[in-house]
Amino acid sequence: MSDLRSHQDDEDTELERLRAEVRHLRARLRAHPLISEAQGLLRERYALPDAESGFALLQRASQQYNVKLRVLAEALVLAPRPDPRQALWFPRRVRRPEPRLTFDTAHRARGGNRGAMLSAVLSQTLAVTDAGMGNVQTVDRTEGGLRMEKHTGLSADFVDFFGHVGEEGTSCAMAARKVAQITVEDVETDPVFTEPAREAILRAGSRACHSVPLTTVSGACVGMASAHLEHRVPALTAAQSRILDLVGREAGEWLVWYDRTVVMDALEHLHELGRVLGGKRVRRS
8 A cells, every 4th residue: 555655656746747848838938039030130140150159248248237138028028129330229318216115025036136126015005905825927028918917826737827827817917907906706606707817716726816917107008917716706805995095006117117228228238249249259350
């Protein structure tokens, strides 16, 4: 009997390893087209010898400014082409101070730490809603929809299934579309979900959820914080909603500042590296 149990444990361990490997491969595949496009742009723009040289430049700028590779690649693809006559990519850019975050009491996000800011958003959202599970997403500006960036308490299958969500079929998608907080009091019966999404949420142990859009001054949604609860819940109180509205506004403005400051600093560094490397190749030839 003990040998049979040990064999079953080994099979379970191997199955989980294979699932983790599949999840990792899916995550890489989701990011691969964007990074490949960024490599191609760099190769063409700075006359680089190959795509690997473009990837090396992306890595250097990413590490120098602590900007995720995918975030930097997305910004590169979406940014206007630099003027080849200008040393600076954004010569008329106005730098602004980092916004204050009232909910980040530990000041973890100071110095432009995007990951720490998103973690602080998640922690505050869970504290206000008294939830043990949740995630933070940001708007995917190249593919549309929302891309998961932070999570806690959720199963690996949940994270894999909702790694990227479209504009329909989930409560977070509805909250992004309406730019308003959405409470799902009962996941089992709410019509907002597609059946596969509903099943994935229920399997993770969530029976109710609340989504909070991260918004800009102009009212655009740039991200989403969602709390998941193990039991059905009524709507939030007015006081809870006000606190989460403030979290959403502050976090949204911080993300705008980050894109216009830290990410642009990384792009400027990338441009400088590319001009130097491209100049060396021209002189050698």
